Amino acid sequence: MSGRRLQAIVGVVLAGLWGAFLAAPHLRGEPWLLDRMEATTVDLRTVLRGVREPPSTLLIVAIDDEMATQEGAYPISRATLARIVDAVAALGPKVVALDILLLDPGEEDGDRALAASLARNRSLVAAAAVFGEQRQNAPPASGSAFDGVPVADALVLPLDRFAEAAAVGVVNVATDSSGSPRLAPLIFRSGERVEASFALQAASLALDAAPVFEDGSVAIGDRVVRTDLGQRLPISYYGPRGTIATVGAAAVLAGRLTEEQVAGKIVVIGATVIGSGDVYPTPFDAVLPGVEVVSTAIAHLTGGGGMVRDQRTRLADAVIAVLLPMSVVALLAWRRSLLGLAALALLATLWLAAETILFAQGIWLSAALPIAATVPPAMLFGASQIWLDRRRAQRFAQQNALLRRFQAPALRDWLARNPDFLAIPVRQEASIVFIDLSGFTGFSEIAAAGVMRDLLDDFYRLVEQEAEPRKGIITSFMGDGAMIVFGLPRPTPDDPANALACATALARRSRDWLAGQPAAQAASIGIKLGAHCGSIVASRLGGGSQQTITATGDTVNVASRLMEVAARNGAELALSGELYRAAGQNPLEGGTLQGPAETAIRGRSGMMTVWFWRCG
Structure with a gap:
């Protein structure tokens, strides 16, 4: 892998x-x-x-700033609450739900009047759960439909006279880390006592059916509502403040509430007065009154959404x-x-x-x-x-x-653009130059390894400097010599002239370079070059994991043998008549050209026209 x-x-x-x-x-x-x-x-x-659009089965009666101003105090008196409840009840609601905690005694006449108003109607009052930690606790799972319901340290219930006159529901909601209510628990536990939420009690009274819990859902009559863990109801807000139909309590007492607005609906009475503290941030509103939050939960249970x-x-x-x-x-x-x-x-x-x-x-x-x-x-x-x-x-x-x-720059770049270059051998025209250090074999037998390395490094660098500017490709360094091909990757008309110019420049520079070496080296080493042009076979040689690009054929063999001819005739360079003619027979500077001469080439029958070039 x-x-x-x-x-x-x-x-x-x-x-x-x-x-x-x-x-x-x-x-x-x-x-x-x-x-x-x-x-x-x-x-x-x-x-x-x-x-x-929220369900039309719900109406909020808001104890707002107008009501507080009219009353002259907040919270308003129990007697005024009784009047509000009676005014609403007279118009035929299904349920009157009072989202106000009635925990402490008020004036006796007001408390008596409110309890009587609640008792005369299908009504609901609020209780609260007290938790010792910041979040609502949940007991470990036991396999029942009530796994994970919030466990309160205590339940704060309304006064007995109100609890006896109306149903009781816990108004707590569960907020997330942003403070926004996202879930409304439907059931609360405290010790052995279990209490339904305010929203669940309101829905049960309105639908006239007791809730039946199963794992992950609650059924109220024909309605089945899916719930989150711990029988919590996810809250989805309908819109900003006032999206659920709302009327002010002052308007109710003034008789401006109609039967059409109330009949057959759940009416939730709660505080929206500024400074009441019962507000929450929601996606649509930074301060949504708590009565609208609990009304939203009631709407989900009774009307959907x-x-x-x-x-x-x-x-x-x-x-x-x-x-x-x-x-x-x-x-x-x-x-x-x-x-x-x-x-x-x-x-x-x-x-x-x-x-x-x-x-x-x-x-x-x-x-x-x-x-x-x-x-x-x-x-x-x-x-x-x-x-x-x-x-x-x-x-x-x-x-x-x-x-x-390890590869000539021009040939390397060509291969990068044409990776299949010479995958099949190609016969083409090219000019070949061979250069060799004569006498180097004998010198290497007595010279130190470091001296030979430095000498060959200088020699190879010299060859590169003369070949590459003239578009010559050094296909190989052969110990103390090199083979230079002019015509790769593609032949050009200038190849013979470039080959001849390179050969004569190498002869001159090699002579000067050898002259600058220590006397012992300069005396034992010489230079010889051979140059020829003609048809070659350009190909890749080697196995699948290692290949080299080279030129083979008679033209290459002749160029190599011409080095022997040069050395035998005391010249630095021997070039074929074919190369001299193809190069344009241009005069060569910096040396002496002699010829033509007819000479034999080792391993080749017949005579060949050769020119000799000696450094001046």
Whole structure:
């Protein structure tokens, strides 16, 4: 298995394990650091969804600033509350729900009047649960439908005269880390006592049915509402303050409330006066009165429009939290493919669209959990791949820099653009120059290794400096000599002239270079060159793992043998008549050209026309 594939597999597995680690507390409903992120995404999705029409079965009677001003004090008296209840009850509501805590005795006449008003009607009063910690406690799971319901340290109930006159419901809601109520618990425990929430009691009275709980749902008559862990009802706000139909209590007492507004509805009486303290931040409003929050929960239970968030949606969240990061990491591992990048963008778009659409349809899937599960693994995997790619790039650059030294620049660049160059041998015209240090073999027997290395380095550098500017390709350094081809990768009309100019320049520079060596070296080493042009076979030679590009054929053999002819005739360079004619018979400076002469070439029948060039 390749290293890259192994890295991808490890990355995918670790991403899935990270997602599973984050999903475990989410499945248990444990609040933690992701709550604030989730609150932000819920607010955003709620605003994107927009304002919705609330059910018409609900009316809020607000004890507002006008009522407080008219009363001359806040809270208003129990006697005034009794008048409000009677005015509302006279118009035929299904339920009158008083979202006000009646914990302490007031004036006897007012308390008596309010208790009587409540007793005459189907009514509901508020209680409160007291928790010793910042969040509502939940007992360990026991396999019943009441697993995880909030356990209060104490329940604060209304005065007995009010509790006997009306049903009682706990008004507490569960807020997230942003302070916004997201869940309305339907059941509360305190010791052996179990109390229904204010919203659940209001819905039960309105629908004239006792609630029946099952794991993840509550049934009230024909209505079945899915609930979150601990029988908590997810709250989905219809809009900003006043979205649920609201009238002021002063207008009720003034007789401006009509039967059409009240008949057959649940009427919730609660405080909206500034400074009451019973306000919460919501996606649409920074200060939504608590009576509107609890009315929203009642509307969900009786008329719909709530959110679905239960064990099944949490399980879906967990599956997404595992699969999404694994998919993203897998697609990042497929990063060299445009199809992979397109699939990654498509996956992110589909997930965001699905989250938004499902939320608008009332299904609350977590957005924070998949984001938290996906972003860190994706960033870490992407960063590790960038780091590894840079390491590979540096290593490849080093290897390339090293390999570049073993191939002529022009031929190297050509191979980079044409990797199949000379995969099939090609016969073409070329000019060949051979250069060799005569006497070097004997010198190497007595010279130190360092001296020979330095001498050959200087010699090879000299050859490169003269060959490369004239488009000559050094196909090989052969110990104390070199073969230079003019015509690779493609032949040109200037190849013979360039070959001749290179050969004479090498002869002159080699003579000067040898003259600058120590006397012992200069006396034992000479220079000889041979140059010829004609047809060659250019090809790749070698096995599958190591190949070299070279030229073979009679032209190459003749150029090599001409070095012997040069040495035999006391010249630095012997060039064929064919090369001299092809080069244009240009006069050569810096030396003496002699010829033509007819000479035999070792290993070749017949005579050949040769010119000799000696340094001046």
